[in-house]
Amino acid sequence: MDRQRILAMHNLYVCIAEINRVKQAIINGRLWEYLRLKSQSHPALFQALKKLKEYAAYLEEHSSLTKKSGLFFFDAVDLARPEVVRHRKRLEERYSPPEKAETLILLPQTAEKPFHKSKEYRRIVKILRKEALEKLENAHLCFYAAPFGVVPIELDETYPLSQYEIxxxxxxxxxxxxxxxxxxxxxxxxYKEIIFVEDRENWNEVVTEACERACKKRKIPLKVLSGNRWGKP
Incomplete structure (x- = not known):
């Protein structure tokens, strides 16, 4: 067997093996993670992965709604994931807050998921009830969380909002x-009022400043509460 034929057979086996790995990644619901892994082997591959952002809407349209496993998020490249795009679209196009909600309370994401079952959430809500009981009666609680953005409390157990790691x-x-x-x-x-519980340790002032600009544009009051005041568990 000449050298050219041996090389061709080798390349064929390598291609078949790679196709099988891609198939297995699809079966496991880990195709995006597999692409991320492979993209680290060469700058051109990573550049190609970043290019997928331009096709995010198409990928979301043809991606399954649920998977067998949770999701992994590493950095801003993963904002093009179909799950992130889908959450943004559905929140904008299909979601409406509770009718009687007058006050929006924005809480930072917690390490434990779902967020509303975490110790941090229970501790903050307990203090809020003591300080603003009348406002909580008509309040709607949401979390600001990476990478999804706004996560209404009634949806935080919905896939994949509590089935991911970042x-x-x-x-x-x-x-x-x-x-x-x-x-x-x-x-x-x-909403007629926004209560924002900030988390400077993880978010600096990026989200706080965005809230201030949005409330100023809508001409509604914003109350910013420091997350540090609640203390650590």
């Missing part, structure tokens, strides 16, 4: 994306 610290581009989603949500809502 690398910390959150990169600046992802913070800005979340801040933009929060601002857009406030601008399009009918």
């Amino acid at each position: 690398a910390l610290p959150i990169d600046l581009e992802t913070k800005r994306y979340v801040a933009e989603q929060v601002a857009n949500y406030i601008k399009k809502s009918g």
